[in-house]
Amino acid sequence: MDDQRNLSVYYDGVLQTAALHLIDKHQAVEVQYPGPDKEGISKSFQIRCQDQDAIFEIILAIPYNFPDVFPTVFVPDPYFSRLYPIPHLDKRKVLCTFDAEVAHPNISNPHGILDEVIQKAFILLKKGKSGENSLDYLDEFESYWIQEANSEILSLLSISPETREIHLISFTHPNWSVTKLVADTRMEGETWLVQAGATVDPTRKKAFYLPLESIGLPPFPTKNGEFLKRLKTVSGDAVKPLLEFLNKDTRPSTIVFSMPYKDGHIIGAWEHANAQQYKTSHYKRKGKVQKGLKGFRRWKRNALLELQRDFRDLGVKKQLVTRVDKMRLFTRGGDGEISSSQRIGIIGCGSIGSHITKSLVDFGIDQLLLIDKEKLTFGNVARHLCGANDVGNYKVRSVHQKLASHFPHLEVTTYEYDVLRLLRDYESVLNRCDFSIVALGHFPTELRLNRLQKDGIINKPLLYVWVEPYLAGAHAVYVDPSYIGCLHCVFDEQHAFLKSVLAEPGLYSKREAGCQSTFVPYGIVEVKRFILDLTFFIEDIQYGKMKENVLFTWLGNLTLQKEKGRKIAGRWAVAENYSVRRFPLANFARCEECNSNVI
Template identity: 30%
Template sequence: MHKQVYEFLLKNGIDCNYDAEKDEINIYITLEDFKYELYMKFPLYYPYEFPELYINNTNGLMIPHMYTGNRLCLYDTNEVLPNPQNFLQDALDSVIRAKSLLTDSKNKENMIDYQLETVSFWEAKVFGRVDYLGGKNLTTHLLWRYEWLEGYNIVADEKEKITEFINNSYGVNPKKMFYKRALFINIGKNILVNLKNIKDIQELIPESDLSQFYGFLIKNSGKGLIILYADNGVGKCIFSLEISLSSYGVKLSRRSIKGVLVANKRRTFKRFKTRNFQMQRLFTRGGDGNVCFDKRCLLIGCGSIGSYVSKAIIDIGITDNITLLDNDFLETENLARHLCGSDHLCLLTSKAEALKLELLKHYPAMQCNSINENAWEYFLNRCTELNSFDLILVCVGNTVIEKKVIQLLKDNQIEKECIILWVEPYLVAGHALVFQGEIGETTEKNIFDVNGMFNNNVLVDSRKYLKSEAGCQSAYAPYSGFEVQKFVLDFLDIYYRKIYTKKEKHNYEFTWIGKMKWARQQKFKIKSKWRSKEDRFMELRRIDN
């Protein structure tokens, strides 16, 4: 097959020869009297993958689309796929693309491509790796740096975030951690072509940030890790590098630093591959980038419903800062319908702490705190602290607590938006109350019946469908993990599209119908309003008008 490719290229006027020993095709492309030598290699799964072309000597060409090892990048395989039935034409097209790439590079007609490929170029020759756990501060500022292994650095705004990351991601808790400082510099929109030495880096730094740059180098004896935050014209990107100045016997100071930098202007630096864990980056590259993260949330109740709510409000882009409150412990009985797994059962762990660790495994740079306390402590004695949050979500499945929350809202002791979620046995139905405005007489009439109980339940006396095991305090509402996830995701989808993004503030009731058909077959007592509804029916209605 490979020799067949060679013969086809030769037939189509390509200057080439076949190296049978290496099973490669040597290809020669002449531009302005200089002959560039390339060779074509065939990947393991050829022709289901494109052939690979490498250039032996770039002869000073600045080629924007090139991998490590001088392999030319000729296709974006997310957009173009090989055609195994027409593999000969694929090979010829690859050579034609390579010639076009070299011609454009020779004539410097693809400099804009070089700018766009800056990250790929940077990472082609790296010394090590940096895991960046920075927050939302994009101004030039100091960071903490921990070199865990040689060439592997973890960088964050706070030391605790680094420790947290190592513990959650690798299951290791280092006893002695020696931290250094790193410097984050926002260089804005800049030309990022051909960065080779310290002078090139210094010229990228805004005039207003040079003083901080000088001070950082002075304090760290001319050495240090720099994180550059840049706009390459297409998007935001991060570059990590380590500078090491030679002082030439001169003591570094505010008076001498500029001269020392001039003396080191041709000195090279160490490049690092950066893994950017910033929330905005994760949701731009791993999503559609349409996230706000503008709410500081408090989640009260970290059981089944609460665990899935916590993940969903992050995934949908509402928050990257959440505090979890629950004094219950995670048990084996929780696993089938909880976000957390058995890895949190080695030691007795509160649901709040287990959920925090689980969320941080997904999103190491987010802000997440856990409070292992009884919710009544806050409702009765520390209510004002609740108002430090933008959004409070209550997922406790306890009517007494839920009614207390509503009373606190009515009395204006809780002044922030509040959502209460609960489900009925077997998840015949799920419910949510959203309070954004004042709780007046109309809202109360829509929520409570004449006996002061919630009037929007679907089952008649849902308590009779609870289950119990041996021992006291063993009653529980049976429902599956799949059903509760479906309820949570459906509600938050409706909430995000029809409530969260609206400027008007109102109070709402949401009802979700789950296993209604099954409940009818089991002869459950169902309120007439809901008896004919089909599974997955949803209703959102205003309750303040």
């Protein structure tokens, strides 16, 4: 058993000693495992757990990779039938003893793992029978609801305390089994689906959102009458709006509900089926299909009589609701913080601009303006966000499609134009953004944008971004027209940058055969490292922390540059690798115009 280099030998050795321990200490009897996932089980043992107050039997299933994972606890009949439903016991008769996401077995003590699992199982069964841990149902509400659900719905809904009609959209997707989505507006839902690669069914159908105080404890209702009775008991205020919706909606009717839980909400859905059922006469034993309410014309509706009297025994379908809204995804998949709803422009969607855009979206920005006139070429692929399958497409379209397929909630406007041509025709286009990032790498255009800021044509902040060869350094100049300093302030009269990292950066530009084929060499790994640090600077801009115009300078691997024989400017001779500096533009020898504006 000590030989852990051979997993087969190790696991077999642990299994043998585990079997002996269970037989000796717990009087276990080896049996065939009757539960799910049999292929992962090596041996299983029936064990009786008892004290003076209770007796239970469990089947402890030892997985092939024990002790690296916990054993499975199966509750056989007749004990399961007497106990279910209780917290932590599912319909498959499996009892959840330890959450593998937060608890980890002590692999150096396999026998202790077995004892702990058996003891925990007995405690959970005993508490479940007495009702002592009934509040645990809320912790596992979704798993219990899922066990009884026979379909799934995606949701973009905003959770709120108001009842309202919502849109139920049918669709197909090549990779998904789910075919329904609910959204507050049809446009929002259809946009999300199309960007995710789905085909939308044009049929229009409404559903109903119903915030509940509670839906009670399992077992959950299964029929019309049971649902109505449960709602009257635990969420009485919801009954009237539910009936009002059902009175005007054609069946089947989908009800999406939420209820508060801890700091958030639990969400689920159910469906009321078409009001028809087969009825058998008690006298002549003849049957017929009842399609309407007694005493009413067939097209008339009275939801109260439908649920409470004529169709009270009609089954209600439970549905799993999977939230795909931005709030849910970024709370679960991030740190719980959602970026503010700002609109950011990206001018230039090349290697730098495309990765900045991806970083912004990862950060939670979902409203973007993308401007770039170029199409993607094979020469771009090595360090661009998009790949060879996008070659020949406009960069802005490829970036949009790639990001929207990952984050379908994005709202993106694209322009396949030179930014100056766009501003000539629509001079206010950048003023519709909270600020814009300029990643063109074309100094004359950047100077022209700087001029437009000075002239008041562009009245929103711009962040000019560029990199030096081999990513020895990278820079960003934040210019808000209301503060002192501009892009021109950090360049001398010969347009040489005043804080360059390389002593002569122009020496390291590369040129391929052909006119206008000069490029700046750098690798994508260093780009991503720079943009990660730049994102925190952008975060300060976004949250209004920038109270002056600033030069942001990022220093790359200076040691490597020196080893490669590239001369570092004296000002950075002793600087640390991968460090960041911020310089107020007011401290520079300002350009003539900025100086003249200082009182």
